[in-house]
Amino acid sequence: MPSRIHTLRVDSVVLRHSDWGEADRLLTIFSREQGKLRCVAKGARKLLSRKAGHLEPFTRVALLLAKGKDLWIVTQAETVEAWLPIKEDLTRTATAAYVVELLDRFTYEEGENQHLFQLLVDSLGRIATAPDLFLPVRYYEIHLLDILGFKPELFQCVKCRDEIKPENQYFSFLLGGVLCPRHGPGAEGARPVSMLALKYLRHLQRSTYTVALKADPPAITRYEMESLLNHYITFLLERGLNTPDFLRKIKN
């Protein structure tokens, strides 16, 4: 952080918190202005603390931060959006926890990323209200990958660059995209993907959310889409492909 900045006003979402010392709370937030930040809320665990209620995970909160010795210190907090249905429903809580954890694991304190902030806010809003959470979460995953520089290639074979035809294909975690039936079988880290699952994944990738919502994949295809995205995400995280060094390399 530049040394001349002593206070900072941020629009942010609380990702997680933990106890800090006797009465304080350490927060990890994702802000519109500065991306991921860690800050301390002093006295937040004291009974009747006016700040405490604003600083729960999955809350959008406007904060005034003051520069401390090592960390930012929360001096004012005001809830912008509490997303109460997320806190009142176990399935929604677990889903929001997954969304927030993915963001947390894929990002470092590397500064502003407005697209990521907007995707997070939009997704939490959808998780709070959507009757069915399948599409909001898949949409989040696929667009998160896109923003982070891991957009899966779904339109061309990642080996021969031929356009993918409407037939069953393979997906390579290693190469980050689809392999045609000529190059898929036996390729390392590749698995089959059905024509239908691919069709819906493409639809999510290139559509606005409103348009994406019109998709209604059958249960077996939903399972396949979820499994493919989860495996790809796990692959990226386990390979350490989300580290700042690696990300800088692929951006350059």
Ligand SMILES: [Zn+2]
């Ligand atoms: Zn090919």
